[in-house]
Amino acid sequence: MPSSKRSALFSHDIKVRYAETDQMGIVHHSVYVVYLEAARTELWDAIGYPYAKLEKEGFIVPVVSVFIKYLKPAYYGDIITVDIMDLVVDGRIRFHYEYEITRGNELLATAKTEHVFVNEKFRPIRIPEKFLKIIEGIKSGELLPKK
Amino acid sequence: MPSSKRSALFSHDIKVRYAETDQMGIVHHSVYVVYLEAARTELWDAIGYPYAKLEKEGFIVPVVSVFIKYLKPAYYGDIITVDIMDLVVDGRIRFHYEYEITRGNELLATAKTEHVFVNEKFRPIRIPEKFLKIIEGIKSGELLPKK
Amino acid sequence: MPSSKRSALFSHDIKVRYAETDQMGIVHHSVYVVYLEAARTELWDAIGYPYAKLEKEGFIVPVVSVFIKYLKPAYYGDIITVDIMDLVVDGRIRFHYEYEITRGNELLATAKTEHVFVNEKFRPIRIPEKFLKIIEGIKSGELLPKK
Amino acid sequence: MPSSKRSALFSHDIKVRYAETDQMGIVHHSVYVVYLEAARTELWDAIGYPYAKLEKEGFIVPVVSVFIKYLKPAYYGDIITVDIMDLVVDGRIRFHYEYEITRGNELLATAKTEHVFVNEKFRPIRIPEKFLKIIEGIKSGELLPKK
Numbered sequence: 001m002p003s004s005k006r007s008a009l010f011s012h013d014i015k016v017r018y019a020e021t022d023q024m025g026i027v028h029h030s031v032y033v034v035y036l037e038a039a040r041t042e043l044w045d046a047i048g049y050p051y052a053k054l055e056k057e058g059f060i061v062p063v064v065s066v067f068i069k070y071l072k073p074a075y076y077g078d079i080i081t082v083d084i085m086d087l088v089v090d091g092r093i094r095f096h097y098e099y100e101i102t103r104g105n106e107l108l109a110t111a112k113t114e115h116v117f118v119n120e121k122f123r124p125i126r127i128p129e130k131f132l133k134i135i136e137g138i139k140s141g142e143l144l145p146k147k
Numbered sequence: 148m149p150s151s152k153r154s155a156l157f158s159h160d161i162k163v164r165y166a167e168t169d170q171m172g173i174v175h176h177s178v179y180v181v182y183l184e185a186a187r188t189e190l191w192d193a194i195g196y197p198y199a200k201l202e203k204e205g206f207i208v209p210v211v212s213v214f215i216k217y218l219k220p221a222y223y224g225d226i227i228t229v230d231i232m233d234l235v236v237d238g239r240i241r242f243h244y245e246y247e248i249t250r251g252n253e254l255l256a257t258a259k260t261e262h263v264f265v266n267e268k269f270r271p272i273r274i275p276e277k278f279l280k281i282i283e284g285i286k287s288g289e290l291l292p293k294k
Numbered sequence: 295m296p297s298s299k300r301s302a303l304f305s306h307d308i309k310v311r312y313a314e315t316d317q318m319g320i321v322h323h324s325v326y327v328v329y330l331e332a333a334r335t336e337l338w339d340a341i342g343y344p345y346a347k348l349e350k351e352g353f354i355v356p357v358v359s360v361f362i363k364y365l366k367p368a369y370y371g372d373i374i375t376v377d378i379m380d381l382v383v384d385g386r387i388r389f390h391y392e393y394e395i396t397r398g399n400e401l402l403a404t405a406k407t408e409h410v411f412v413n414e415k416f417r418p419i420r421i422p423e424k425f426l427k428i429i430e431g432i433k434s435g436e437l438l439p440k441k
Numbered sequence: 442m443p444s445s446k447r448s449a450l451f452s453h454d455i456k457v458r459y460a461e462t463d464q465m466g467i468v469h470h471s472v473y474v475v476y477l478e479a480a481r482t483e484l485w486d487a488i489g490y491p492y493a494k495l496e497k498e499g500f501i502v503p504v505v506s507v508f509i510k511y512l513k514p515a516y517y518g519d520i521i522t523v524d525i526m527d528l529v530v531d532g533r534i535r536f537h538y539e540y541e542i543t544r545g546n547e548l549l550a551t552a553k554t555e556h557v558f559v560n561e562k563f564r565p566i567r568i569p570e571k572f573l574k575i576i577e578g579i580k581s582g583e584l585l586p587k588k
Contacts, residue, residue, distance in 0.1 A: 015479075015482075017475060017478065017479050017482070018316060018317070018322075018478050018479075018482060018492070019316060019322050019324055019474075019475045019478060021316050021317040022312060022313060022315050022316065022317070023202075023312070023315040023316070023317065023318075023319045023320075023370060024207060024209065024317075025317045026209075026269075026317075028312075028313050029180060029209070029210045029213060030177050030178075030180035030181050030184075030313055031177075033176060033177035033180060033460075034177050034458060034460045037177075037458065037459050037460060038456075038458050038459075041456075041458070041459060041518070045518070050518055051459070051517075051518070052516070052517050052518040055170075060171060062171065062173075062176070062217065062220070063176045063217060064216070064217050065214070065215060065216045065217065066176060066213065066214070066215050066217075067212070067213070067214045068212060068213050068214075069211070069212045070209065070210060070211050070212065070213075072269070073209070073269055075493070076317060076492075076493050077482070077486070077491055077492070077493040122173075122219070122220055162332075162335075164328060164331065164332050164335070165331050165332075165335060165345070165463060165464070165469075166327075166328045166331060166463060166469050166471055168463050168464040169459060169460060169462050169463065169464070170459070170462040170463070170464065170465075170466045170467075170517060171464075172464045173464075175459075175460050177460055180313075181311060181313045184311065184312050184313060185309075185311050185312075188309075188311070188312060188371070192371070197371055198312070198370075198371070199369070199370050199371040222346070223345075223346050223464060224335070224339070224344055224345070224346040317496075318501060318503065320503075320563075323474060323503070323504045323507060324471050324472075324474035324475050324478075325471075327470060327471035327474060328471050331471075349464075354465060356465065356467075356470070356511065356514070357470045357511060358510065358511050359508070359509060359510045359511065360470060360507065360508070360509050360511075361506070361507070361508045361509075362506060362507050363505065363506045364503065364504060364505050364506065364507075366563070367503070367563055416467075416513070416514055
């Protein structure tokens with residue numbers, strides 16, 4: 001199955017580590033969750049607002065759901081690409097990312113992660129205004145480096 | 148949110164490891180995927196058909212999708228329970244597990260994983276007859292140790 | 295190679311998870327570091343002073359060195375035992391644990407981890423008096439549950 | 442502590458992932474074992490003999506010991522460098538790598554890993570002649586890309 005025609009908002013390449021394989025000889029399915037997070041980190045680095053800075057400012061943005069559909073296995077040494085296809089605000093509280101993981105032209109997996117901002121008691125809060133603007137700037141491409 | 152009223156087919160307790168936490172001070176969300184797998188392993192051990200044996204017989208049963216909804220964080224040292232709530236055959240190829248992860252009476256997460264049997268080229272095959280029977284025996288409780 | 299004749303101060307059983315294997319078909323060597331830590335956690339739980347409590351009191355006790363010698367592989371589904379063979383104070387700052395990892399009578403690995411107490415800037419401090427006493431109580435067996 | 446004056450045979454940069462941190466707010470010490478392995482993978486890729494190819498040819502080269510000394514913590518988002526400082530043949534069976542892990546001019550850790558070639562029963566065999574030559578070519582710099 002080829003990857004979707006949609007173009008990615010942002011792409012991040014990852015080389016598969018030996019430790020990430022399992023005895024089936026493929027990348028363990030739990031590792032994809034880490035790959036998605038690495039791509040999000042790179043996205044926020046790319047717009048000049050590293051997630052580490054965001055946490056230092058007191059914002060906590062946990063994942064509230066993960067969905068991954070595995071289509072083809074990835075192998076040790078592969079260079080795979082995590083494409084962030086979309087970033088969507090779902091009302092006042094939630095937002096989500098959509099992903100494709102590819103190896104060249106092959107689509108290996110699709111995924112979605114949902115997130116909320118929480119207070120120090122891990123209770124969801126409204127998405128802060130400034131992040132709504134940042135998300136808008138990512139979607140429009142305005143905040144992203146030119147390809 | 149309390150856990151569901153449904154009773155579990157099978158339950159497996161896990162103690163959270165330090166290495167499983169992240170700098171948010173909670174269990175990293177990728178680790179839940181490993182917890183679900185650990186519970187499946189225990190289930191197959193409990194019915195006397197360890198997954199390791201199944202692989203030695205040439206069966207390969209990869210995960211084809213994972214969905215996890217995170218409701219409350221888990222912490223280092225917590226003893227959490229992975230409840231396998233259901234095991235469902237979805238036609239000739241796919242089957243899935245439904246889970247609840249709890250800490251005492253608190254529901255921490257719900258999850259679903261889908262699986263297929265594949266041949267040596269990782270192409271899905273029909274669920275072998277004997278596994279349909281095993282799944283039936285798990286669902287009826289016949290194959291499981293008495294609580 | 296059989297395990298040493300020395301008796302363990304404390305033993306902790308661990309079941310190998312599928313995610314912990316690699317494509318060599320054995321437990322990935324990085325995972326042993328996590329197993330050692332899990333055994334330390336259990337030891338501190340057993341004496342009624344969970345490490346989580348220790349951290350809440352403001353003590354931080356990072357690992358400053360790890361040495362592991364791998365003798366035989368461990369496999370998915372194995373139940374292995376981490377034996378804490380000794381706990382030794384090395385002067386005013388450092389202390390270390392010695393370990394054997396076994397599967398039944400087979401010695402799979404030996405290990406040593408060194409630790410220090412640090413202040414909030416991660417600078418080593420003298421081992422607090424109360425912990426010297428606790429270590430003494432562990433070594434003498436006084437603080438440990440009767441076998 | 443600054444890093445050693447010795448120049449590295451080979452260097453590999455790694456960006457710290459969120460999942461690699463623990464609740465102490467630093468990279469979990471087990472992760473360094475994975476970083477060392479990632480650097481070895483890159484080294485073998487760089488000389489045009491990927492480790493994946495080596496395994497396909499039937500060679501299995503497990504780690505037989507790991508030693509890591511942790512000097513300073515690494516943090517989420519850091520770009521750290523794994524320097525392979527030396528690669529040494531220790532007799533007919535064993536060989537080892539020496540490493541420094543740095544962040545800019547700061548030395549974060551030093552490490553050593555020992556390896557053997559094994560047969561299909563995981564029994565050590567003599568280092569195959571062709572690998573002695575490759576190791577020589579790595580040490581002399583002949584096989585490595587010009588910096």
